[in-house]
Amino acid sequence: MITIQNLTKKYNGQIALDQLNLKVNKGEIYCLLGANGAGKTTTINLLLGFIEPTSGSALINNLNVFEKAKETKKFLAYIPENLMLYPSLTAIENLDYFSGIAGKRLSKESLISFLKEAGLQENAFENRITAFSKGMRQKVGIAIALAKDARVLLLDEPTSGLDPKASNEFGQLLHNLSQKGVATLMATHDLFRAKEVATHIGIMKDGQLKEEFIASDISLHGLEKTYLSTMNYKEVEL
Amino acid sequence: MFSYNFRYELKLLLRSKWIQLLSIILLLLFGFSGYNGKEKVAKRKADIVAAKNEVKENDEMMLRLLDSIEKGMEVSASRWTIPTNPMVVGNYNPRVAAMEPQSMAFIATGQADLFTHYVKPKVTGDDFALNFTEMTSPVQLLFGSFDLSFVIIYLLPLIIIAFSYNVLSSEKESGSLRLLASQPIRIQNWVLQKLSLRFFWLSVLVIIALLITLSILGITWFSTFISFLILIGFILTYMLFWFAFAFLVNLGAGNSAKNAISLLGLWVLFVLLVPSTLNQLSTTLYPMPSRTLMINEMRGLKAEVAKKQDKILDNFLRDHPEYAINDTTQTRGFYHRYMASQQLVKEELKPVFMAYENQLQKQQAWVERLKWVSPAITIQESLNKMAGTSTGDYEHFRKQVVVFAETWRSFLTPFLYNNQNFTQNNYHDLPQFEFQPKSVTEQPKILGILLFIALSLFSIGFISSEKVKRKSMLKLL
Numbered sequence: 019m020i021t022i023q024n025l026t027k028k029y030n031g032q033i034a035l036d037q038l039n040l041k042v043n044k045g046e047i048y049c050l051l052g053a054n055g056a057g058k059t060t061t062i063n064l065l066l067g068f069i070e071p072t073s074g075s076a077l078i079n080n081l082n083v084f085e086k087a088k089e090t091k092k093f094l095a096y097i098p099e100n101l102m103l104y105p106s107l108t109a110i111e112n113l114d115y116f117s118g119i120a121g122k123r124l125s126k127e128s129l130i131s132f133l134k135e136a137g138l139q140e141n142a143f144e145n146r147i148t149a150f151s152k153g154m155r156q157k158v159g160i161a162i163a164l165a166k167d168a169r170v171l172l173l174d175e176p177t178s179g180l181d182p183k184a185s186n187e188f189g190q191l192l193h194n195l196s197q198k199g200v201a202t203l204m205a206t207h208d209l210f211r212a213k214e215v216a217t218h219i220g221i222m223k224d225g226q227l228k229e230e231f232i233a234s235d236i237s238l239h240g241l242e243k244t245y246l247s248t249m250n251y252k253e254v255e256l
Numbered sequence: 257m258f259s260y261n262f263r264y265e266l267k268l269l270l271r272s273k274w275i276q277l278l279s280i281i282l283l284l285l286f287g288f289s290g291y292n293g294k295e296k297v298a299k300r301k302a303d304i305v306a307a308k309n310e311v312k313e314n315d316e317m318m319l320r321l322l323d324s325i326e327k328g329m330e331v332s333a334s335r336w337t338i339p340t341n342p343m344v345v346g347n348y349n350p351r352v353a354a355m356e357p358q359s360m361a362f363i364a365t366g367q368a369d370l371f372t373h374y375v376k377p378k379v380t381g382d383d384f385a386l387n388f389t390e391m392t393s394p395v396q397l398l399f400g401s402f403d404l405s406f407v408i409i410y411l412l413p414l415i416i417i418a419f420s421y422n423v424l425s426s427e428k429e430s431g432s433l434r435l436l437a438s439q440p441i442r443i444q445n446w447v448l449q450k451l452s453l454r455f456f457w458l459s460v461l462v463i464i465a466l467l468i469t470l471s472i473l474g475i476t477w478f479s480t481f482i483s484f485l486i487l488i489g490f491i492l493t494y495m496l497f498w499f500a501f502a503f504l505v506n507l508g509a510g511n512s513a514k515n516a517i518s519l520l521g522l523w524v525l526f527v528l529l530v531p532s533t534l535n536q537l538s539t540t541l542y543p544m545p546s547r548t549l550m551i552n553e554m555r556g557l558k559a560e561v562a563k564k565q566d567k568i569l570d571n572f573l574r575d576h577p578e579y580a581i582n583d584t585t586q587t588r589g590f591y592h593r594y595m596a597s598q599q600l601v602k603e604e605l606k607p608v609f610m611a612y613e614n615q616l617q618k619q620q621a622w623v624e625r626l627k628w629v630s631p632a633i634t635i636q637e638s639l640n641k642m643a644g645t646s647t648g649d650y651e652h653f654r655k656q657v658v659v660f661a662e663t664w665r666s667f668l669t670p671f672l673y674n675n676q677n678f679t680q681n682n683y684h685d686l687p688q689f690e691f692q693p694k695s696v697t698e699q700p701k702i703l704g705i706l707l708f709i710a711l712s713l714f715s716i717g718f719i720s721s722e723k724v725k726r727k728s729m730l731k732l733l
Contacts, residue, residue, distance in 0.1 A: 066438050088440050096438035102431030106271040107264065118260030119446075120439045159435075172438075 019044050019170050019201030020065065025074035027060050027225075034060045036225040037074070040203075042218070044169075047192055047202040049212035049233075052222035053249055058205035060225070062174050065203070066096055078170050092121070095163030099175035101155045105148035109133060109158050112147055117165035124165060135194075136161035137187055153184030160191050163200075171195060173204040177211050189215040209245060213238045221248045257441055258449055265453040278415055283465045289407040290469035293362035296401070300361070300373050304354040307374050314349050315683070322680045342671030342678045343591045345686075346379025346664065353377060353660050353689035355653040358644030359480040362473075363487060364405035364636075366645025371653075377661035379668050380594060405639040408491055409632050410527055412462070413498045417519040419458055420502035422512040423450045429512060444721045447506050448714070455499045459492050466491075483642060486699050490638055493706045497631045500713035507721040530630040534623060542618040545611050557604050558597075565593040572596035579673035591672055595665075620647060634706060641696050652694040663687045 020042040027035040035057040042048040050058045063069045065076055067087035076083040078090040103112040113129050124132075133143055136157040147155065156176060163171055171192075177185045185208070192202055192215050206212055212219055213233060219241065221229040228248045236244070269275045318339040324331050325340055339345050354374035361368075424447050427433040437443060466488070505518045561568065569592055573579060627633045640646035667687050671678055 068434075068437060088442065091438060091440040094438070096435065098431070098434045100431050101435065103435070104264075104268065104432065105430075106268055111264065111267065115260055115264045116435065116439065118264075119257045119436075119441055121257075162435075 019046075019079060020048075020203055021077040021080075022061070022065075023075050023077075025061070025064060025076055026072045027057075027064060027069065028072045033225050035064070035071075038225070038227055040220065040227060042170075042201045042203050044199045044201055045196050046217045047196050047204065047215050048218045048220065049216035050203065050205045050220050050222055051207070051209065051212055051245055052205075053207075056222040057225040058222055059174055061222075062096075062172050062203070062205055065094075065172055067091070092166075093168060094170040094172060095159075095166055095168035096172045097156060097159040097163070097174070097176050099178055100152070101159045103147045103150075103155060103158060106146060108144050108146055109138060109150070109154075109161075110143050112158055113161050113165060116162045120166050122165055122167070129161075129165065132161040132164045133158070135164055137191060151184070153180050153187070156180070156184075156188055157191070160188075160195070163195070169200060171200050171202040171204075173202065173206075175206055176204065177206060177208050185211055209242055210238060213241050221245055223248055257446070261446070261449045262453055265450060266457065269454075269457055275419070278418060279461055282412075282415055282461055283468065285407045285411055286404070286462075286465040286469045287472065289402055289404045290362065290466075290473050290475070292401065293365070293403040294473050294475060296365055296368065296403070297357045297361045300357050300368065304352070304356065304374050307352045307354065307376070311349070311352050311376075318345065318349050319680060319683060322678070322683070326680060340677040340679070342668040342676075343379055343595075345678050346668040350376035350378050351660075351664065351686065351689050353657045353691075355644075355650075355691050358642075358693055360483050360487065361643045361645060362475060363403065364639040364643035364645055365401035365403045366405075366640035366643055367647050367650050368645045369401060371650045375657055377657060377664055379665050380591075380598070381661065405636060405643075408494065408639070409636055412491070412495065413523050413527060416458065416495060416498040416502065417516065417523065419454050420451055420499060421505070421515045421519050423447055423454070423502070424506045425510065425512040425515055444507065444718060448503065448718070451499050451503050451506070455495060458495065462491055462495070463488060486703070487639075487642060489703050490635055490642075490699075490706075493703055493710060494631055494635045496707070496710040497713070500710050500717070503714055504717040507717055526630045527632045531633050531636075534626055534629070534633065538619045538622050542615050542622065544615050544619075545608075550608050550612065553608055554601075554605055558601055561597045561601055561604075565597050568600055569593045569596040572599070573673075576673065579670070595669055595672060598665075616651070620651075628705070628709075631706060631709075634702065638699060638702050641694075642699070644693055649694050653691065656691060657689070660687065660689045 020040070022038050022040040025035055025038040026033070038057070038061060040048070040061075050061065052058050060069070064071055065078065065083055067083050067090070070084060079093045081090045081093075083090050104115070107115065110126070110129050110133065113133060114124065117124055117129075130143060134140070138154060138157040138161065142150070142154060147158070150158070173192075177188055180188060189211055192204070196202060196217070204212070204216070213236075216233040219231050219233050219236070220227050221244065229244055231241075231244075321331055321333060321339055325338070331338065337344060337348060339349065352374050353376070357373075422429075424433070424443070427436060436446065501522050502519060505515050505522075508515070508518070510518065569588065573596075623633070624637075627637055637646060641648065664687055667685070668678075670676070671682075
């Protein structure tokens with residue numbers, strides 16, 4: 019679903035992403051770990067077509083992201099760190115609007131079913147987004163992905179700032195989407211959540227993918243240890 | 257995408273208190289300016305009616321005097337006010353040459369603050385003595401008139417700026433732009449659609465505000481439906497200009513403050529700076545001859561002519577033998593000499609008048625050529641022409657009055673040289689002035705050109721944004 023080959027991005031000669039190779043198949047959840055400036059967000063921006071690569075290619079559903087930007091966006095959904103919706107519209111209206119401009123005309127019943135599937139409490143459906151917590155907004159974001167029937171989900175620090183319950187619920191939602199065959203690429207700092215939801219984990223540093231594992235092959239402690247050593251941080255004994 | 261944008265843009269607009277406030281302001285501005293325009297037209301009409309009533313009263317008095325004289329009765333009036341003398345009729349009972357307000361006069365005061373709307377040409381007066389300028393409030397001249405054209409040209413762009421400066425930047429600042437940009441849409445199209453919808457809703461608001469204002473003020477717009485449609489056409493085209501500017505500025509991907517300042521800068525440039533610079537340049541390049549110098553020249557000439565009035569009269573009568581044939585008395589007095597010399601004065605002053613008129617025409621032609629530099633000038637000119645209050649309209653009126661003044665003189669002069677009394681029977685033959693408004697035919701052409709320029713601006717924005725879209729996108733996000 020997502021194929022990245024030798025993807026490089028330089029900003030004024032400064033390397034942000036260096037020869038990245040990565041593949042996320044149908045139903046897989048790939049978590050990219052790394053410190054700030056490691057190249058996680060640059061990877062996502064490239065996949066979204068927000069920026070052009072210096073070299074290399076990226077395919078979504080076998081379509082080149084940089085040549086067929088508009089087409090590839092039909093297959094993907096994106097949830098940024100702070101998902102901002104229209105505060106003066108209700109949850110249903112936001113969902114209707116974003117799925118509508120993506121080309122999906124849905125009945126009110128369908129919209130409600132997607133919000134339910136995303137786990138938003140029913141009494142919030144007709145409320146304006148302005149009073150929604152970050153976790154609730156993320157659920158609307160998931161509902162947008164569901165409504166769009168996205169085959170690829172790109173997430174940029176989606177769990178930062180979420181309380182444990184909301185973070186857990188979000189992980190469950192990702193799991194449900196993966197069951198439906200959605201390929202997910204998630205940039206995160208949250209090792210615990212990455213270990214819990216991911217099928218594959220990659221650690222990035224200085225624009226390079228330094229380590230890559232199958233999530234089930236590594237323990238949380240092992241992941242933490244590898245992460246710290248990759249980053250050249252010393253493990254603090256407690 | 258369009259139907260969703262349309263529906264939700266309306267919802268967002270209706271739920272925005274800021275937009276609700278702007279709509280109320282718009283309605284109040286249209287209401288107040290429409291009221292002002294109507295009051296000015298009413299005053300103009302009242303002035304003309306009062307002048308005509310005065311003439312009517314004087315005529316009744318004249319007819320009573322003539323009736324008494326013709327019945328052989330003695331009248332208690334000074335000799336120089338007895339209307340059997342054609343010069344008395346010509347000087348003391350002049351007709352009113354009035355410029356009646358047009359049906360759309362309420363939309364633009366134009367030059368109405370500077371010029372009078374009626375004059376009474378006298379038989380002994382010369383063309384230059386016809387005073388078309390009118391003293392008016394200097395405060396009003398300083399600030400201009402708060403009429404519909406002022407609201408449309410000066411204030412409506414500010415409302416459009418408030419309506420459109422942050423279409424894209426607010427998405428960027430609120431954080432929703434990344435989500436939008438991840439959808440299979442082109443941001444340029446999305447901005448264009450948003451602005452189109454705001455243009456549509458603002459157009460609806462403007463038309464409603466205009467209709468409500470006209471209905472409340474009792475202005476029968478439906479009787480001049482075509483003019484009303486053209487007015488709407490001008491307003492919408494002018495609005496389109498400002499939305500085109502907003503489109504270009506929004507695609508520049510600046511923040512809201514930068515966008516607002518850029519648009520306000522364009523407002524200052526096109527609405528204030530360009531028109532005032534053109535005005536200053538027109539008077540610098542084509543300065544009007546001094547009116548004081550001309551009056552001095554005219555007085556000198558008249559004094560010269562007065563010295564040789566007997567000779568002038570002899571020459572005049574030689575040129576008009578019909579007067580000698582028809583007049584058995586051959587009595588010649590002051591008026592005979594004066595009227596004969598008038599023709600000479602007129603011929604001598606012709607170059608002076610022409611210099612004045614030529615400069616005025618050059619000024620007007622210069623402004624006419626350069627009006628396309630600013631949509632504000634083009635629209636102001638067009639609204640003034642629609643209202644019948646443009647410089648051209650007053651010039652058109654002045655020319656008709658000069659012709660009428662000549663007709664008035666030509667009618668009464670034969671009575672004078674034939675030493676024939678003016679009677680009640682002649683009263684009905686007195687020439688009457690009927691104002692013929694200037695025909696306005698170029699409006700569709702102007703509308704077409706303005707529309708073309710506005711759409712070209714949109715195209716420029718679209719093409720240039722295509723070229724820089726990658727860079728812009730990064731800047732935006």
